[in-house]
Amino acid sequence: MVEANNTTVTLQVHRFTPHPERAERARGGSPFAKKSSPFGGGSDSAARRRPRGKQWVQEYTIPARPSDTVLDCLLTIKRTIDPTLAFRYSCGHGMCGSDAAAINGTPTLLCTATVRDWAKQPSTAPEVDDEGFRRTGDETANEPDVPVENVENVENNITEGSLGVIELASLPGFPPQRDLIADIDPMLNQIRKLTPYLQADGVLATTAEGKVDVFEYLQNPEQLAKYETLSNCIACGVCEGACPVYAGGDAFVGPAALIWASRFINDSRDTKAMDRMDAIDTADGVAGCQSVRACSLQCPRGIDVGEEMWQIVAKVRER
Numbered sequence: 001m002v003e004a005n006n007t008t009v010t011l012q013v014h015r016f017t018p019h020p021e022r023a024e025r026a027r028g029g030s031p032f033a034k035k036s037s038p039f040g041g042g043s044d045s046a047a048r049r050r051p052r053g054k055q056w057v058q059e060y061t062i063p064a065r066p067s068d069t070v071l072d073c074l075l076t077i078k079r080t081i082d083p084t085l086a087f088r089y090s091c092g093h094g095m096c097g098s099d100a101a102a103i104n105g106t107p108t109l110l111c112t113a114t115v116r117d118w119a120k121q122p123s124t125a126p127e128v129d130d131e132g133f134r135r136t137g138d139e140t141a142n143e144p145d146v147p148v149e150n151v152e153n154v155e156n157n158i159t160e161g162s163l164g165v166i167e168l169a170s171l172p173g174f175p176p177q178r179d180l181i182a183d184i185d186p187m188l189n190q191i192r193k194l195t196p197y198l199q200a201d202g203v204l205a206t207t208a209e210g211k212v213d214v215f216e217y218l219q220n221p222e223q224l225a226k227y228e229t230l231s232n233c234i235a236c237g238v239c240e241g242a243c244p245v246y247a248g249g250d251a252f253v254g255p256a257a258l259i260w261a262s263r264f265i266n267d268s269r270d271t272k273a274m275d276r277m278d279a280i281d282t283a284d285g286v287a288g289c290q291s292v293r294a295c296s297l298q299c300p301r302g303i304d305v306g307e308e309m310w311q312i313v314a315k316v317r318e319r
């Protein structure tokens with residue numbers, strides 16, 4: 001069924017433009033060379049996390065259908081209203097992980113989030129609940145859609161036919177680079193430091209004549225099942241953005257790096273499992289995980305990150 005396109009959505013975008021000298025410094029590499037953590041934390045990442053630049057919130061109201069993704073909406077804005085709006089994407093289908101951002105405060109992918117699921121009608125409810133607690137964050141993000149005709153026009157930009165408002169910001173836990181683009185290098189560096197590639201025995205299979213033939217590492221389905229789900233991680237950073245302990249890797253290497261470590265620790269072909277477990281058996285490694293499990297909520301690859309954290313922590317302690 002083709003949906004009529006006489007509806008609109010309002011995007012409230014938290015924008016950021018770095019000061020020129022900060023951009024210059026970023027291009028020339030970080031001047032903060034000191035490292036206090038084997039995962040690259042310390043003054044370096046702390047300095048890089050502090051956004052220095054102009055910050056403001058900009059609203060865009062555009063035609064949209066409930067089935068449109070937030071990425072569709074941003075592309076419409078970029079092409080028709082404001083070419084200066086910066087965001088990052090590549091595949092558009094939840095495969096590359098390049099477009100993680102905060103939608104209504106929740107880390108998720110722009111290309112898989114739909115207007116239907118994330119647009120909120122402005123609340124007419126009191127900001128304070130019965131017990132005196134202020135309503136916060138994303139409490140209304142997934143509430144059922146309110147029929148448009150029942151919604152009062154309580155904000156200037158909410159008119160009849162509006163599907164609601166979506167608030168966007170760059171991925172939490174990482175320094176913003178510009179608008180919705182976060183610098184995820186801290187996460188990628190942590191993953192790199194944990195040698196995210198197979199380290200097998202390197203024994204070559206040979207032919208009957210003793211000639212080198214192929215590398216052959218056989219594995220049965222049970223062995224594959226131990227890490228197959230983990231190998232789906234696309235390093236999007238959504239779990240890290242949701243983790244209250246992770247903030248650039250100073251206190252905690254972060255769930256994504258541990259997922260990558262676990263993926264190889266559980267691979268029967270890898271010969272470095274003990275070394276890998278030693279590498280994460282640190283105060284900012286597995287000991288940093290507080291089992292909050294917020295990391296599990298929005299993983300786009302269906303990994304139960306919190307459960308995997310639990311498993312790898314137990315494995316490291318039992319070895």
Ligand code: SF4
Binds near residue numbers: 234259299
């Ligand atoms: S575990 Fe999931 S949420 Fe975390 S980086 Fe990998 S794909 Fe993204």
Ligand code: FES
Binds near residue numbers: 090092095
């Ligand atoms: S653009 Fe590739 S995952 Fe969203």
